Amino acid sequence: MKTKKFTLLIAVFAIVFATFTACQTDQTDELLQEEGKVSPEILAKLDAAYFDTSRAFITNFMGEEGVAVEDMFFTYEQIDELQSIDPAAKHYRTTNLVSGLPRVITISVDPDLGTLGSNALDATINMYNNLNLRISFTRVNFGQRGPNKADIEVTEFYELESGGFITLGRAAGFPTRKGDPAKGFGINSRWFEISSIAPNVSELAGTMAHEIGHCIGLRHTDYQTRQSCGQNINEGSAGVGAIYIPGTPTGSDSTSIMQSCGPAINFNNNDKTALEVLY
Numbered sequence: 447m448k449t450k451k452f453t454l455l456i457a458v459f460a461i462v463f464a465t466f467t468a469c470q471t472d473q474t475d476e477l478l479q480e481e482g483k484v485s486p487e488i489l490a491k492l493d494a495a496y497f498d499t500s501r502a503f504i505t506n507f508m509g510e511e512g513v514a515v516e517d518m519f520f521t522y523e524q525i526d527e528l529q530s531i532d533p534a535a536k537h538y539r540t541t542n543l544v545s546g547l548p549r550v551i552t553i554s555v556d557p558d559l560g561t562l563g564s565n566a567l568d569a570t571i572n573m574y575n576n577l578n579l580r581i582s583f584t585r586v587n588f589g590q591r592g593p594n595k596a597d598i599e600v601t602e603f604y605e606l607e608s609g610g611f612i613t614l615g616r617a618a619g620f621p622t623r624k625g626d627p628a629k630g631f632g633i634n635s636r637w638f639e640i641s642s643i644a645p646n647v648s649e650l651a652g653t654m655a656h657e658i659g660h661c662i663g664l665r666h667t668d669y670q671t672r673q674s675c676g677q678n679i680n681e682g683s684a685g686v687g688a689i690y691i692p693g694t695p696t697g698s699d700s701t702s703i704m705q706s707c708g709p710a711i712n713f714n715n716n717d718k719t720a721l722e723v724l725y
């Protein structure tokens with residue numbers, strides 16, 4: 447059996463390119479069919495908000511049913527909120543941001559992600575806290591409920607590659623209307639099993655930093671084109687819920703940690719500018 451290597455082994459977040467043998471593709475196609483198909487109405491709403499819906503599917507994530515699209519998960523209610531966002535928009539951030547600044551955001555990681563997950567979260571927290579923003583992160587125990595529950599929980603999920611892509615992380619939406627961060631994100635432990643792309647601490651930390659970026663309101667820097675994933679989607683008309691952050695490039699930014707597909711694992715200067723403007 448001939449197995450080709452993943453073509454973008456960099457891919458430290460979101461989605462990775464890969465090529466597969468036919469048998470692997472068949473298996474994953476079956477898997478996708480078991481997951482629900484997304485209705486045309488919902489696809490239209492996600493399209494209008496500039497998401498690449500070509501691999502969107504209905505799934506359960508962090509205890510709720512909704513739709514996985516790119517490296518995001520939205521409940522149906524969250525999808526309706528996307529639709530209600532100001533359409534006068536251009537690049538980068540969502541309408542809702544984390545409010546109540548300065549603010550300490552608590553974050554926890556599922557022990558199922560092991561020492562690697564634990565060390566990577568510590569590294570990610572350092573990446574953010576070193577920026578001296580008006581939001582900072584502090585680690586708490588996983589699985590607490592009530593007032594001790596972490597603002598952002600990092601959970602584990604397991605999902606096979608499909609159609610040449612593997613989703614490395616998945617964020618549970620963007621900040622809420624109340625000004626809280628999204629409640630968390632998942633890391634795909636299938637990623638750890640594929641020796642050609644299995645992450646080290648820095649690479650996993652880069653993915654976590656990317657997913658935290660979504661939780662606090664950053665969109666993909668290449669959301670209009672998905673260029674980093676080898677796609678070239680037409681810009682179309684007005685973007686929804688993606689507001690330009692002053693001082694950052696309006697075009698492609700190949701070293702941004704917020705590209706749809708790898709390889710960045712550290713904040714570049716534009717990422718830092720974006721975070722400093724927002725927070």
Ligand SMILES: [Zn+2]
Pocket residue numbers: 460517656660666705706
């Ligand atoms: Zn992403």
